[in-house]
Structure formats: C-alpha cells, structure tokens
Amino acid sequence: MRILASNPDGIGDFLLRQPLYAALVSAGHDLLLLVRPHHLPLAPLVAPGALVFVIDGDPYSEQMLTPHPAVHAAAAVARDFSPDLLLVAPYQWTAFEERLAEALPGVPVTALSGRMFRGDLRGGHDWPSTLRPDAVAAVHEDEPETEKNRRLAKLILGGDPQLPRPRIVATVAQRTAADALLARHGLRRHDFVLACVGEHADNAVRNWGLEDWAAVLAHWVERHGRAVALVGSESERAASERIREMMAAAGRRAVLIFEPNAPLEPLIGLADAARAYIGRDTGPMHVAAALDKPVIAVFGGGHWPRFVPAAPTGLVATVGVPCIGCDWVCPFDRAVCIRDVPRESVTSAIDVLERGERSDRPAAASEQGASGAPCQAAHPQPAVTAPLSASRQGGSTADGGANRQGGSTADGGASRQGGLETHRAASEQGGLIARETVPPQGQSTAPVSASERAAPGTLRVLVHQPASTTIAAMLRQSRERNHDAQRRLHAQERSLRILHSEHAACLPDAELRLRETERTAARLESRATLSEAALAAAESQNAALCAEIARLRSEILRAAEARHDAELRARALETERAALGRVTLEAGARFEQVSTELAHAQADAVRYRQYVDDLRRSRWRKLGLKLGAARRAAWEDRDDMR
Known part of the structure; x- marks a missing residue:
C-alpha cells in the first residue's frame, strides 16, 4: 500500500512517530x-x-484556509505518488490537511480522534473543519x-x-x-552535557x-567535572547567557552554541x-532520547504526560497540581507545575547518572504507576480540585481565557473530569468512526510512555506533591478569581435588570406605537385595494404602450437599415465617380500625348517629302x-509621289 503521511508539527512529534513509520515500512508499505x-x-x-516532500509554508497559518500554493504543490506530488491512504498523523491537525484531503478526492483518510488547530487558545478562531476521516483511532x-x-x-x-x-x-x-563545533569550543566527545x-x-x-x-548545571560541573553546551534558538540566547553568569565559577565550563538559523544537522551530531x-521539554530532548542518551527533563503540566521522552534512562520530574492538562493557559501568577520542582530531585538524578546507577529499585505501592514504572502519583484532595476547576470555568474563561477549543468538555472547565469516557462520547457525537474502544473510566489517568512499559525502571517519572503552602496560595488565587468572576457576573445581572426595567417602562409606549402602526397598515391596505383597478388599467395601458414602442422600434430599425443601405450605395457611387474622373483625366492626358506625337x-x-x-x-x-548608275524605284512612279 502507498501511504501519504502528513507531519506538520514539531521535531519531537516527528521523532516519536519513528516506530510507526518503521513498522509500516517493515510491513511492505511505501511512504511519502x-x-x-x-x-x-x-x-x-x-x-x-x-x-x-517539504511543505512550503506554515501549515498552521490562516492562509491555508484558502487555496494555497503549498497545498497545490503537495497535491500534485501526491497525485504522482498515487496514494492508497492519506495518514493524518497529528492529534491536532491543521488547515493544510483539510485542504489536502479536499484536493485528493477518493483517497481514504486515516486519523486520530483529535481536532483541527484553531489558533491561540486565548483568542482562537472559529475555523470550520471539513475533514471526515474514513478510519479513526480513538485516543484520549x-x-x-x-x-x-x-x-x-x-x-x-x-x-x-x-x-x-x-x-x-x-x-x-x-x-x-x-x-567541528566541539573543536571550535574546546569540548570533547562524551565529556559534556547538552542543555x-x-x-x-x-x-x-x-x-x-x-x-x-x-x-543544577553548576552542581554537574563542580561535582562531576562535566562541561555544559547550552543550545537553543537565537531568541533564547540572552536567557542562556544569564544562566551561565549565574553559574559563577562553574560558568567557565559552559559554552553557548547558537548557530545562525539553528540548523538541525549539527544539533543531531x-x-x-x-x-x-x-x-x-524540547525537540532536542527527543533527539537525544532517540539517540539512546540519558535524559533529565523538568516538565510542566500543560501537556502532561503526552510528550514524556522515550529515553533509555534518566529522570522526568513535574509537580502534580490539579490543573494538569491546561495547554499552558495558566490561570495563576506562576506555573507551580514546573516552577516548584525541587532541585534536589534533579541533582540526585545527575549523581545517579554519573555513578552509573540505574533507578530500578523496587518502588513502593504508592509510587507504582499503571504500567509498573516508578512514579509518585499526585492525588489532590476534592477541596483543592473543585476550586481550581471552578477557577478555570469562572476566572480564566471570564477573562477570555482558558476555554480549550474542541476539547473533551464543552464548557472549558474541569476538562479532565469525565476522563476517557467523556472524550469517547465527544468523539462519537462529532461523527468520528470509532474503530477501537477507549479504555473505560477508572483506569490510569496518567499513562506513561511506551519505553517505560518496555523497560520498567529505566526512566524515572517523578510527580511531586505540591507543598501545602503552594496549594493554599493556589486556592487563594482561585478564590480571588472566582470572587472577581462572581463580581462581574453580579454586575452583568444588575445591568440586565436595569435593561429589563427600562424595557418594561417603554412597553406601553411600544404598544401604542404598535396599534397606531396597525391602523396605518389597515389604511394603506384599503388604499392598496382601491388602487388595484387603477393598477390593472395602468398595466393594460402600459402593455399597449409597450406594443406601440415595439412597433416604432421595428420601424426605426427598418428605417435605419434603409438609411444604412442608401449610405452604402452613395459611397459606392461616389467611389465610381471618382474612378471615372480619374479615367477621364487619364484619357485626356493620353489624347494630348497622341496629338503631340501626331503633330x-x-x-x-x-x-521627308521635301x-x-x-x-x-x-x-x-x-x-x-x-548613265545607268542609278535606277528608278517603284514608288517613284506613283501618282502621289510625282
């Protein structure tokens, strides 16, 4: 089978599909x-x-909603490839896939039970989705x-x-x-960490x-003697330089490698x-994990745990706040889910890595995830969860905030409550064809990566419990946001009541105007009835006038045609007269010439006669x-010559 696969998203998303594409190639399928x-x-x-084939343009751009050269070019290449299947690989596809599917009618579409990207969550667009996959993999x-x-x-x-x-x-x-980069910056292979x-x-x-x-970088340098290579985009250079300055003496072992346009070739090397x-959580993190490098990553809850790296060993740490899964539309002053990760867990992971130890100790029952990989699962109290969920409904949404587009809940609040069953119900209501069932509610709500299932204990996933003071601060901010939202709601209710009272006061006048309008309408209707006969007569007169006008128009047309013919004949006669004059002049000139020649x-x-x-x-x-020397010519005897 010939499969056309779209990958409009980031480096990490593309890398995580490597096992999928390898399985398709191994099964004998051709890929574009x-x-x-x-x-x-x-x-x-x-x-x-x-x-x-390289997509020329930004697939997430609003320009892709209309006919775009990038879609035309991709569709032309796809037609030459003659695909048997269009695989929309991202969970959140783009307008590029929408237009591409329209440009390839008859090609079956396979996709996840996701949704279309509609822009920034705070001010998203109501872009219509027309993609209707023929086969859907139902996922949360x-x-x-x-x-x-x-x-x-x-x-x-x-x-x-x-x-x-x-x-x-x-x-x-x-x-x-x-x-070449290592030699330029004085680094040696396997003696530095990529940061x-x-x-x-x-x-x-x-x-x-x-x-x-x-x-933690200074700890790595001072305790274990490793150098540090700070990488990233050009817009992150200033922050990386500040980090190197804050490393104090250890900063001398840190180098900044920021190549123009951030090419990926040397980064992979x-x-x-x-x-x-x-x-x-970055693209280079997934590159290192795919290259079998240990990974120590500090995550937040915005997309947790979708992009946990499939690394052979290392640590992934976050804080298990109740608002995990907010798509980074944070309603609080600071992102507790990532900012409150303790340094000790990261430095401990560094020491374990440098000692060559594996974090495969038997985990306690409270630390076992659904797959058996060690993690410290957070179980927030209902008293904490409810206000936070309410803040996402009232506070952020009232500010034009965190209402998730097309998510698993319709009102934007408590989007994780209802779990996989709610997501499955939303997918079925959206017309998607479920080809496989979603795990029932009650199973693990914090799944771990496939690498953890394949090799339990190699990559530690730590979900730290937030401190009580942090929870209290989050509750206080939630209450403040709820209070502000309720205050705005009360103000809106008062405005509605004022408008209602004003409308009630205006109602009698409106009824009087309505009755007057009805009387006026009745008078106009009677006048319209009386005018019907006049209208009929006028219509008959109008028909007669139209017929007369048509007759006059036909006569005018005939006269115009006759005039045109006469003009044509006159022009022909004038042409003939001019030609005759030229002939006369030429004959006169010839006559004079002949007369001259005759003279x-x-x-x-x-x-000669003389x-x-x-x-x-x-x-x-x-x-x-x-003497006989001459003789008489015959013409000399003619009478006219004597």
Whole structure:
C-alpha cells in the first residue's frame, strides 16, 4: 500500500512517530512523508527509504484556509505518488490537511480522534473543519504520543503491534559537523552535557527557573567535572547567557552554541556526542532520547504526560497540581507545575547518572504507576480540585481565557473530569468512526510512555506533591478569581435588570406605537385595494404602450437599415465617380500625348517629302539615271509621289 503521511508539527512529534513509520515500512508499505523544512535532516533517520516532500509554508497559518500554493504543490506530488491512504498523523491537525484531503478526492483518510488547530487558545478562531476521516483511532488527548502512534499502527496494520521506543542513528556528516563545533569550543566527545534551558517571552511559562537551571548545571560541573553546551534558538540566547553568569565559577565550563538559523544537522551530531541531555521539554530532548542518551527533563503540566521522552534512562520530574492538562493557559501568577520542582530531585538524578546507577529499585505501592514504572502519583484532595476547576470555568474563561477549543468538555472547565469516557462520547457525537474502544473510566489517568512499559525502571517519572503552602496560595488565587468572576457576573445581572426595567417602562409606549402602526397598515391596505383597478388599467395601458414602442422600434430599425443601405450605395457611387474622373483625366492626358506625337509625325513627313523631292530634282540623280548608275524605284512612279 502507498501511504501519504502528513507531519506538520514539531521535531519531537516527528521523532516519536519513528516506530510507526518503521513498522509500516517493515510491513511492505511505501511512504511519502510531507514534512516541514526543519524536519528534513531527520527524515532519512526516522523513515529510511521513504520519499520526502517539504511543505512550503506554515501549515498552521490562516492562509491555508484558502487555496494555497503549498497545498497545490503537495497535491500534485501526491497525485504522482498515487496514494492508497492519506495518514493524518497529528492529534491536532491543521488547515493544510483539510485542504489536502479536499484536493485528493477518493483517497481514504486515516486519523486520530483529535481536532483541527484553531489558533491561540486565548483568542482562537472559529475555523470550520471539513475533514471526515474514513478510519479513526480513538485516543484520549492526554495519552502519550507513543501510545497514539501505536493505535494508528494497530488501525492500519491490524493485530496488536507493540512498537519499540523511537531510535535513530546520527550520520557521518552530522557527526563531522558536530566535531567541528566541539573543536571550535574546546569540548570533547562524551565529556559534556547538552542543555536546552533558555527561554523567550512565548515559552517562559513552560520553563523552570533560570536560577534553578544555573544551580543544577553548576552542581554537574563542580561535582562531576562535566562541561555544559547550552543550545537553543537565537531568541533564547540572552536567557542562556544569564544562566551561565549565574553559574559563577562553574560558568567557565559552559559554552553557548547558537548557530545562525539553528540548523538541525549539527544539533543531531551534538546530541550524539553528548554524555546526556538536561533541560525542558524540547525537540532536542527527543533527539537525544532517540539517540539512546540519558535524559533529565523538568516538565510542566500543560501537556502532561503526552510528550514524556522515550529515553533509555534518566529522570522526568513535574509537580502534580490539579490543573494538569491546561495547554499552558495558566490561570495563576506562576506555573507551580514546573516552577516548584525541587532541585534536589534533579541533582540526585545527575549523581545517579554519573555513578552509573540505574533507578530500578523496587518502588513502593504508592509510587507504582499503571504500567509498573516508578512514579509518585499526585492525588489532590476534592477541596483543592473543585476550586481550581471552578477557577478555570469562572476566572480564566471570564477573562477570555482558558476555554480549550474542541476539547473533551464543552464548557472549558474541569476538562479532565469525565476522563476517557467523556472524550469517547465527544468523539462519537462529532461523527468520528470509532474503530477501537477507549479504555473505560477508572483506569490510569496518567499513562506513561511506551519505553517505560518496555523497560520498567529505566526512566524515572517523578510527580511531586505540591507543598501545602503552594496549594493554599493556589486556592487563594482561585478564590480571588472566582470572587472577581462572581463580581462581574453580579454586575452583568444588575445591568440586565436595569435593561429589563427600562424595557418594561417603554412597553406601553411600544404598544401604542404598535396599534397606531396597525391602523396605518389597515389604511394603506384599503388604499392598496382601491388602487388595484387603477393598477390593472395602468398595466393594460402600459402593455399597449409597450406594443406601440415595439412597433416604432421595428420601424426605426427598418428605417435605419434603409438609411444604412442608401449610405452604402452613395459611397459606392461616389467611389465610381471618382474612378471615372480619374479615367477621364487619364484619357485626356493620353489624347494630348497622341496629338503631340501626331503633330511631330506630320512634321517629319513633310520634311521627308521635301527631302525626297529635293533628291529627285537633283542633277546628280538625273545623271545617274542616264548613265545607268542609278535606277528608278517603284514608288517613284506613283501618282502621289510625282
């Protein structure tokens, strides 16, 4: 089967699909991957042998809602490929896939039970979705991406495939590019850690504190002698420089590697050469995990636990607040889910990694996740959960805030309550075809990655309990937001009551106006009835006038045609007269010429006759005749010559 797979999202999403694409290729299917330009260096590693086409443009742009050259180009390449299936791989697809499916009628579409991207959550657009997949893998939004990809593989290949964790191998060119960077910055292979810890205005809410990163990186340098390579986008350079400054003396072992336009080729080589990765949830984190590097990552609750890295070992730490899954629309002054991760858990993981220990100790019952991987599950009290959920309904939503577009609940609040059953019901109501069932409510609401199921105990996932003071502060902010929302609600109710009273006061006047209007309408109706006969007469007169006008128009047309014919004849006669005049002039000129020539001929004849007469009368002629030296010509005896 020939499969066209769309990948409009980020580096991590694309990498996490590597087991899916490897399974499809192993089953004998041909792949054509539609990728973003920054995916291009990864494509041969993720799906060796697959065809690749680069999407020219931003698939998430509003411009994709209308006919776009990028869609036309992709559709043309797809038609040449003749796909048997269009695989919409992301959970949250884009307008690009919508238009591409329309441009490929007759090609079956397979997708997840997700939704269309509609812009920023705070001010999203009501973009209509027309995508109707023929086959749908029913998943919950908060399931790990590895599990979503496994569901897609099950839907396409059948059976119950168990996909391995994502794995890639750096190419020689990528390692060579990395060696050049290492030599330039004085680093040695496997003697430095790759750190992506910077931030900019748009992702600062998703990052740990800069001072926390500085502390744990300084610990790694001072305790274990490792160098640090700080990487990221150019917009994160300033924050990375501040972190290096806050590392004090240890900052001398930290280097900033920020290449122009952040090329992915040397980054893959750097991750391959690094001892480990440390940082937040980023694309480089998933690159390092796929290269079998240990990963130490500090996560927040915005997308937890969808993008837990499939790393062979390391630590993933977060704080289990009740508002996990907010899509980073945080209603609080600070993101407790990531900012309150204790430094000790990260430094402990660094020490364990450097000692070469594995965190595969038997976990207590309270630390066992649903898959058996160690984690510290958070169980917030109902008294905490209810106000926080209410704050998401009243506070943030009233501010134009965190109402999740197309999520598993319709009112934007407590979107995780109702669990997988609510998501399944929403998918069925949306017209999606469920090809597999969603796990029933009551099972694990914090699933772990496929790598944890394959190798329990290798990657620790720590969900820290928030401190009581933190919960109290969150409750206080929630109450304040609820109070503000209730105050605004009361003000709106008062405004509604005032409007209602004003409308009630205006009602008698409105009734009087209505009765007057009814009387006026009755008078107009009677006048209209009386005018019907006049209207009929006017219509008959109008018909007669129309007929007369039509007759006059026909006569005018005939007269115009006659006039036109006369003008044509007049022009023809004028042309003939001019031609006759030219002929007359030419004949006169010829006559004068002939007359002149005749006069000249007559003069010549007289002259010649005189000459002949003179010749005949000459004595020499006569002497010649007598002597026989001359003879008489025949014409000389003619009467007219004598």
